[in-house]
Structure formats: C-alpha cells, structure tokens
Amino acid sequence: MLLHRLARVSQEVAATSARSRKTALLAELFRDAEADDVPIVIPYLAGRLPQGRLGIGWKILGTPVPPAEEPTLTVREVDARLTDLGKVSGTGSQAERARLVGELMGACTEPEQRFLLGLIGGEVRQGALDAVAVEGLAQATGAPSADVRRAVMLAGSLQTVAERLLADGPESLAGFRLTVGRPVQPMLAHSASSVTEAIDKLGSCAVEEKLDGIRVQVHRDGDDVRLYTRTLDDITDRLPELTSAARELKGEHFILDGEVIAFDEGGRPRSFQDIAGRVGSRVDVATAAEAVPVSPVFFDALSVDGRDLLDLPFADRHAELARLVPEPMRVRRTLVADPADARARAAAEQFLADTLKRGHEGVVLKGLDAPYSAGRRGASWLKVKPVHTLDLVVLAAEWGHGRRTGKLSNLHLGARNPDGSFAMLGKTFKGLTDALLAWQTERLQELAVEDNGWVVTVRPELVVEIAYDGLQRSTRYPAGVTLRFARVVRYREDKTPAQADTVETLLAAHPEVTP
Secondary structure, three states: OEHHHHHHHHHHHHHOOOHHHHHHHHHHHHHHOOHHHHHHHHHHHOOOOOOOOOOOOHHHHOOOOOOOOOOOOEHHHHHHHHHHHHHOOOOOHHHHHHHHHHHHHHOOOHHHHHHHHHHHOOOOOOOOOHHHHHHHHHHHHOOOHHHHHHHHHHHOOHHHHHHHHHHHOHHHHHHOOOOOOOOOOOOEEEEOOOHHHHHHHHOOEEEEEEOOOEEEEEEEEOOEEEEEOOOOOEOHHHOHHHHHHHHOOOOOEEEEEEEEEOEOOOOOEOOHHHHHHHHHOOOOHHHHHHHOOOEEEEEEEEEEOOEEOOOOOHHHHHHHHHHHOOHHHEOOEEEEOOOOOHHHHHHHHHHHHHHHHOOOOEEEEEEOOOOOOOOOEEEEEEEEOOOEEEEEEEEEEEEEOHHHEOOEEEEEEEEEOOOOOEEEEEEEOOOOOHHHHHHHHHHHHHOEEEEOOOEEEEOOOOEEEEEEOEEEEOOOOOOOEEEEOOEEEEEOOOOOHHHOOEHHHHHHHOHHHOO
C-alpha cells in the first residue's frame, strides 16, 4: 500500500465526526491492504510508531525539504526507513538522523510529508480509535463485529487479528481462544457517585475494596508463571514474590486478575508512587524487593484448568477464585444479595467507610450475574470514590517563579475529544511536592515541542490523575467548562493518552453545568 493512500484516509477520518463515515473509510482502506501492511497501517492511523520514540526533535523535523511530485513510497518502505532511523546512535548521530529524515521527506509528496511529520512528532490524533478500526475491519472482511471484538480481546492485539483476518478470512477468528500465557485486556469500571446509586443500577452485587496499586494478570501453566500489567507488559522478572505466590496456589493452570499492593510497617497501604516505582524497576530486583515488598490481591478468575470462564456470571467466577486462592490473598468484599434489603445497603455503606479508614481508595461494586467484558468499561462494574477524579493529559506547563523558579509548575490539562484531540479544561499547580516538581520538570522537557520562555508545549503523552471539587462554566476553555479546585493526585505512567477521560464523560457526570 502506498503511504499516499494512508495519508489521505487519515486526513479524511480527521475531517469527519460521523462514526459511520470513519468506519466506511477504514473498511475501504483495509480492503485494499495486504496482510503484511496491517502491523504498520493500524498503529500509523492511531498516531503510534511501531518503533516507539526515534529521538528526533523539532529542530530536525522543522527543516523544510522540497516534496516529491508523485507518490512512490509504500508503507512498508517507510517503516523500514524509520526502523533504520531508530538504530542510529553514537557520535554524529544527530547529523545522521537529519540526513535520513531529509532523504525520507524528499521522497514524500506534500500530503505525505504533513502526515509523517505529525506521526513522528506525535501530532496525529485523528480519532481512528481501535473501536472504529474493529468495525471497519469487520465491514471490510464480512466478519461479524462481535466476533472481531472478541478475537481482539483474546489476542490482546488488533494488529494480530487484522493480519489473520485479511490473510485467511472470517473463519480464522475461531483460532483466537483464551490461552494461558497470552494476556487479555482487563475489564475496567465506570464511576458512580455513591454506593446507593451503584446498587440501584446493578441490583444484586458484590462490594469490593478498590485498591490503589498496579493491576496485574497472573498466568500459570505448571511451573511457568507470567505476570502482565493492564497494558499487557510482561513484568514477571520484576516481581519474584508474585511468581512464588502463584506457585503456592492449588491450581497449576489458570489466569487470575488482581492488584499488586504494598503495605507500610503499620499495615497501611503504601503510596501508588512507591508501588509503581517498584514495578517499574528493571535493575537490582532483590534490593527493590527488600525496600518495597509487594503482595498480590486477587479478585477474578478468567481461566481455570483449561476452562474459559469469561462468559460465566461473576458469582461463578468468584467461586472458582475462592477454590484456588486463600482468603488472605483475595480482595475484601461484602455481598448485597437483595438490593431491596435496607440492612444489606447499610452494610455496603459501612463497608465503604471501613475501606477508606484502612487507607484504600474506595469500593468497586460488581453485578453478580455479569460476564467478564475484557478490554471494556463494563456497565456491571462501578467504582465509588469519595472525591471526583479524572485522568487527563498534560498539554503544556508554565515555568514557575519564586521558590519554583526553574521548575515546570502550572500544568495545562486536557480531556479527550471524540476526534482524538484534547480539549483544555484548566490549569493547576496544586498538590505538587518538591520531588514531583523535579520529576515532572525533567519528564516534560523530554516531551517538549516548543518553549517560548513562559509556556512549554509538550507532546500529549503524559497522563495525570487530577482531583477536583466540581465544574463551572467558562468561555475561556473550548469545552465551555473548567475544573474547580483541581489538584494533582499522581501521574499515571501505566496509562496511555487513549485511556484518558473524555470531555463527553465529564459533561455527562455534571449535567448541571453542561454548556
């Protein structure tokens, strides 16, 4: 496939807000693609480079190069050239990168140059989200959309499913099964404002502690144990305690869903930053484990003894979990068997209060009859926390003054728009410790695309959890609202910008201030 075709479709997708039109555009593109194009086409449409960061700054990208008159580059040729770029290192590497970028841009037409500059610079955000790509892929191949979604869920990769579908047709979807050792995307929870609201929506449910740790999926096949994060990264070598714990469980073939947490000497949960730092440590694991020992807490079973449990009711899945996992390693919970029972409702409210006293975030209420909706925010899981929080993307930051001179302090915060861009909702410098200030100054400078001496504009790649007291109308910001008393809770490097909260979700949660 020519890059020209991909660049044109990307532009057309960005220009329309209609989901049906986006789907049709992607379906047509997939019909014309070869199977070997898919591992490149899909991440390019989503604004991702398969090679990751290439170390190319705007000084190189901003150097104008006369465009080619006719399109000749294929997506595979472009990908090969970018792979070569990513391998450049050592003395003279910047000059060599500049030369290779110049050669690549000189072979591109003007529309291709615009597309590649945005892609390399992290500015391609045209709303070609995975959900739309799934629909487009189904339409292109004649496969049922539900079957494609399930295959993507089980494979953990849209590219893998697309490649197989285009090569072998809809029959290939039957080959995607829940397999120990191959992680699936985790089920996520929507928010509810209170325990009462959640029970009213769910009916019979379990009320479980919401732990402030790192999501982990544990796969065991005999003595072989693998550990995966919510982003499906393999972290087995970093957490030997979890491997040992998994080997002590009764079963030998299972997939369990849970959380990694750590406690201080007083038995209180340690901060998310401590746990994230431990999980992120790639060197001197023994020292890290001694400094921050972690423990697994399990709350779901996806597969046991070769049986796929995803479609079973949660009550049945938890029964399988209880058979394998001793109570101290299972999440604390209480049941609301009858939502009309006033005493059960009162017990659920008390459970939330007790959970907060123990230092945890809140609770998650889960419908007892619901299946496991991997990779989706299922309506049958509702989280309740005592404050409003959002996962937003840092768009820019302002240089501080006074005691914060030399530090990037005031953050510009954005939520996702339907087209994949970000709408600024306000600013905050509150909640930042000296250590966090130092860290974010270094990290944001790595992401910088412009610095006018006052504001540093950055690539929208860093997700930060923000607590706020409410919304107020504002004509100053594009969504028509701004956050009230926003403050930083923590950075969420375990989340991607595509997992940040949306403007639509925010406005739906605050209908009283909808502009």
